Amino acid sequence: MTEPTSTPEQPLEHRRTIKSFVMRAGRTTLGQQRGIELGWPKFGLELSDGLRDFDQVFGRQAPRTFEIGFGMGHSTLEMAAAAPEQDFIGVEVHKPGVGALLSGLLSQNLQNVRVYSCDALEVLRECVADASLDRVLLFFPDPWHKSRHHKRRIVQPAFAELIRQKLKVGGVLHMATDWQPYAEHMLEVLSAAPGYRNLATDGAYVPRPAERPVTKFERRGERLGHGVWDLKFQRVD
Numbered sequence: 001m002t003e004p005t006s007t008p009e010q011p012l013e014h015r016r017t018i019k020s021f022v023m024r025a026g027r028t029t030l031g032q033q034r035g036i037e038l039g040w041p042k043f044g045l046e047l048s049d050g051l052r053d054f055d056q057v058f059g060r061q062a063p064r065t066f067e068i069g070f071g072m073g074h075s076t077l078e079m080a081a082a083a084p085e086q087d088f089i090g091v092e093v094h095k096p097g098v099g100a101l102l103s104g105l106l107s108q109n110l111q112n113v114r115v116y117s118c119d120a121l122e123v124l125r126e127c128v129a130d131a132s133l134d135r136v137l138l139f140f141p142d143p144w145h146k147s148r149h150h151k152r153r154i155v156q157p158a159f160a161e162l163i164r165q166k167l168k169v170g171g172v173l174h175m176a177t178d179w180q181p182y183a184e185h186m187l188e189v190l191s192a193a194p195g196y197r198n199l200a201t202d203g204a205y206v207p208r209p210a211e212r213p214v215t216k217f218e219r220r221g222e223r224l225g226h227g228v229w230d231l232k233f234q235r236v237d
Helices: 030-043 054-058 074-082 095-108 120-127 147-152 157-166 180-192 216-223
Strands: 064-068 087-091 113-116 133-139 167-177 196-198 229-235
Touching: 030 095, 030 113, 054 087, 054 113, 064 074, 064 120, 074 087, 074 095, 074 113, 087 120, 095 113, 113 120, 120 157, 133 157, 157 167, 157 180, 167 180, 180 196, 180 229
Parallel strands: 064 087, 064 133, 087 113, 133 167
Antiparallel strands: 167 229, 196 229
């Protein structure tokens, strides 16, 4: 991707950044559209609202999880239903997934999830206070397999620092991927990032945590002999 030329109206710090995702033109089903229409007024949050007091948003103080890219929302729904005492903030750019999650929240009558439909990094920068999150989840992000696309990977030193700022001391960044080279990249980046401690006893990967739901995609991969790598890094300062 070629960076745009800086102009007086577009200073260097406001140049367009490389995105870790591609906006796909997926078809939204009637059920997903209904989920958006009925669920967004109740569960949707807007980037333009800026910094939020999530205690006020949820109406309580509770452990708070921020999920980057929830896909179709299946794992989010399962985690939220299993932990009603916790709050979840999910971010996804693709409308069918947003609609599916909102539909699930309505059908299951869950109250502990709020949703953004935009770039998760922008939400973290503009809407989330420093040292306010207990967990950040990044499950199966696009690995951008080709070398020339590695710059698009979301896990980079700047990402690690942004997450560290938003986590409470003691908070945890939990990542998972089914692409071993990306797992190795994640491990390298976070191991070099200041202010983190790897929770793996061997300094590499943790066993699949019970709180991370197993997806249909993951089960299929296991049957085909594919691996999955989980990483947990805790903010220590």
